[in-house]
Amino acid sequence: MRRRGIVLLAIAAVTASTALSGCGGGSEDPAGRTTVTFWQQKFEDYQQAWFKKHVDAYNATQDKVKIDLQVVPADTWAQKLKAAQAAGKAPDIATTSYGNVAPGVAQGQFASLDELLPAEAFTDVKDNVKGFVTVNGKHYAYPMLVEPSTVLYYRTDLVTAAGLDPNSPPKTWADLVQWATKLTKGNVKGMTIASAGPDLGWSSWGLQYNACGRLPVNDDWSKSTATEPCFEKLLDFYKTLYSGGLIPKTPKVGYADGAPYGQGEVAMMAGGSWVIGQLKNDFKAMVPKTAVAAFPSFDGDATKTTATLGGWTLTVDAKSKGKQQAADFVKYLLAGDPALMADFFKTSGFSKYTVRTSVDQALASNPDATSDPFMKVISEKVVPFGRQEPAYPWDISLAFGTAIESAMKGKADVPTSLKTAAAAIDDVIKKQSLAGTAPK
Known part of the structure; x- marks a missing residue:
């Protein structure tokens, strides 16, 4: 799927x-x-x-x-x-x-x-x-x-070789950046995560919830909330991974495909639970070397959402x-x-x-x-805290995903990227008459 x-x-x-x-x-x-x-x-x-x-x-x-x-x-x-x-x-x-x-x-x-x-x-x-x-x-x-949209996969052999503890995965975004930095060696990047607007539009939903406890639209769909300060730390996180050279800058496949991890190009991967099936079918040798964890929370609180449940x-x-x-x-x-x-x-x-x-x-x-090796972790530490995917039009998600890409790749600074997203979202709300139509 x-x-x-x-x-x-x-x-x-x-x-x-x-x-x-x-x-x-x-x-x-x-x-x-x-x-x-x-x-x-x-x-x-x-x-x-x-x-x-x-x-x-x-x-x-x-x-x-x-x-x-x-x-x-x-x-x-x-x-x-x-x-x-x-x-x-x-x-x-x-x-x-x-x-x-x-x-x-x-x-x-x-x-x-x-x-x-x-x-x-x-x-x-x-x-x-x-x-x-x-x-x-x-x-x-x-x-x-x-299917949780975001799970952390990591190579236990490379983690051990880097002097990190595979039994104690990153708890915060800062921890994850530190791991990605230590795991970036030679031709192997520290991790992979979405970096194109369309993929970022949906794959970041869980992290949007994590950063702000909400998505970038108010409850009745009458106005964008994309410029709230809490979203700045989300864009800063993506920007740090990209500008620091910790993720592939020109990935061959999109977020939904776990091939870069399966082929050994990266040491960690943010990916959906469906990647487990791909690893077991196409990259069997990688399965014994792989551990999974809930994707880190910005502040280390493991009960906060980091994945939506599609x-x-x-x-x-x-x-x-x-x-x-x-x-x-x-x-x-x-x-x-x-x-x-x-x-x-x-x-x-x-x-x-x-x-x-x-x-x-x-x-x-x-x-x-x-x-x-994966079911217990995902069933107990990811699924119970997952949130529903948004029901609003895709145009809203794409506008926010485009803002993340703009900031992470340096096309605009973080505040400007969020202001652009807010304007685009408000335009969608107006043109599609969304105000007051949010399902209850």
Whole structure:
């Protein structure tokens, strides 16, 4: 699921946008079963196999309902879904990112699940995730997983060789700079972190929360807060890493790709939890040399957010003719037997993390989970303190990410970069009439 949906929703040709069938809740297959269409955005191959396996298993137990699984490429997803909704042919069930739940509710796209699922399905969801799928007190999606956007990965062998303690990772941003300085040797940089505006726009959300306890827009989306002094220390942090030569200045890949770390070009990496899957699949020799930690907080307080929690849900179309049948499948797949989702997280190489307490309990007795070198740290020290990705338009995030890049690369000083961001954000607010529209 190598991100990140907010940035990478490319627009495909309109002529192909209605190729998939939708809203099948009222149709019947040759066996007389009601067909429920399920559009699943294409992720990693193992996920496609997992979804198909459990759709087939569910269908084999049903004599009145059939789930029709249709996989849609990520680069055509947005256009196909928009066209299907406009034509009244939206799928009964769809994979939906957390960031798209509130906007979809505002547009009347999703059915409330409170009347379709038992209450205990939502009491099982972790407290810091419930709000991701809740709008005005109602649940409009069922969460599947979370992926922390920012985790610290580091080479234990290089850390030891530099005279540092691999069992005591950096706690503050200042500590991290010191580590990066000592680990920068020869062709190996101390670390890697996002350095381009689009990547900085989303990968820095957790650190924005860490620096200021908020994002650079006020609570009702009526005004930018980007010029608040607390954001200056965030830009100073990025600038220190870049100007000090502690990170690659011309990275070959974006933030979402862990290849520079896997290939030994850097000693530490700020990366999402999904990189674990990449390391296990593509850079197996690096795994025994790698340790993970929560990304440092600016002041060392480990309970402050340093990562947002991206991820995916299943939603039921508000106009579906088979809402209950659709919700019954959602319950089976995501809210039913904890062993089913525990199997998913094992299949993922424990690179994604559960949203349900009962699944945590199931994994606690799973030897593969308990022996995984990364899962315990991320589950206990990152996920509980993660915050939701912002629901405001991407233009706002891009404006702030551009400000970080401007400051870190010396295109403008920190105060000027933040003033430019504030003006751009206020312009977005005005042009898109965002004031007062923040979801509650």
